[in-house]
Amino acid sequence: MEPEAEENGLVDLDGLGLSHGDATRLDVPVALDEVTLGGQEYRPEPSVPTARVDVSRTTSGYALRLRFDVALGGPCFRCLEPASHRIAVDVREVDQPVESVAAEIPGARPGDQGPDDQEPDPGETELESPYVEGGQLRLSAWARDALILALPNQILCREDCRGLCSWCGENLNGADPADHDHGQNLDPRWAKLRDLG
Numbered sequence: 001m002e003p004e005a006e007e008n009g010l011v012d013l014d015g016l017g018l019s020h021g022d023a024t025r026l027d028v029p030v031a032l033d034e035v036t037l038g039g040q041e042y043r044p045e046p047s048v049p050t051a052r053v054d055v056s057r058t059t060s061g062y063a064l065r066l067r068f069d070v071a072l073g074g075p076c077f078r079c080l081e082p083a084s085h086r087i088a089v090d091v092r093e094v095d096q097p098v099e100s101v102a103a104e105i106p107g108a109r110p111g112d113q114g115p116d117d118q119e120p121d122p123g124e125t126e127l128e129s130p131y132v133e134g135g136q137l138r139l140s141a142w143a144r145d146a147l148i149l150a151l152p153n154q155i156l157c158r159e160d161c162r163g164l165c166s167w168c169g170e171n172l173n174g175a176d177p178a179d180h181d182h183g184q185n186l187d188p189r190w191a192k193l194r195d196l197g
């Protein structure tokens with residue numbers, strides 16, 4: 001959210017000098033902040049991944065695609081041991097102000113914006129990206145939001161993490177369940193394991 005980070009995370013789209021139909025691909029380092037999930041902090045690794053940005057010039061704006069891979073490192077939701085979760089971000093945005101479109105399409109009436117049942121044509125519809133302003137792409141903000149939208153519900157050290165014993169707080173991964181019966185709720189499966197031992 002720091003203004004400086006925001007400034008550094010800008011890509012000058014108009015400065016690319018693309019004509020309608022032109023496209024280009026940029027590899028841009030983008031700084032990512034820690035994200036909070038379930039009250040825990042998770043650190044993107046690397047913290048400054050190289051983002052791939054595909055830029056296409058449309059009739060009056062830009063079609064954009066952003067891709068980057070990071071791993072989020074932090075405590076396992078269940079056992080609190082270090083865990084890492086890979087995320088592949090792949091998102092798209094289109095920014096195409098309607099005024100210029102109307103001006104460029106013969107017969108289009110700028111005032112004719114009433115509701116209708118017609119399926120909007122993505123080539124002519126007003127599409128505004130919150131990440132494009134004055135020909136500048138706010139890449140840092142877009143990358144941050146895309147990462148947050150791609151977060152999993154929980155981050156685990158492994159799929160079948162057994163977490164902590166609710167009685168004594170010990171890590172149950174690799175522990176003998178029978179040792180954590182604590183005389184409570186004698187689970188028949190554990191009793192069976194104990195007989196085998």
Ligand SMILES: [Zn+2]
Nearest residue numbers: 076079157161
């Ligand atoms: Zn775990």
Ligand SMILES: [Zn+2]
Nearest residue numbers: 165167168180
């Ligand atoms: Zn226990």
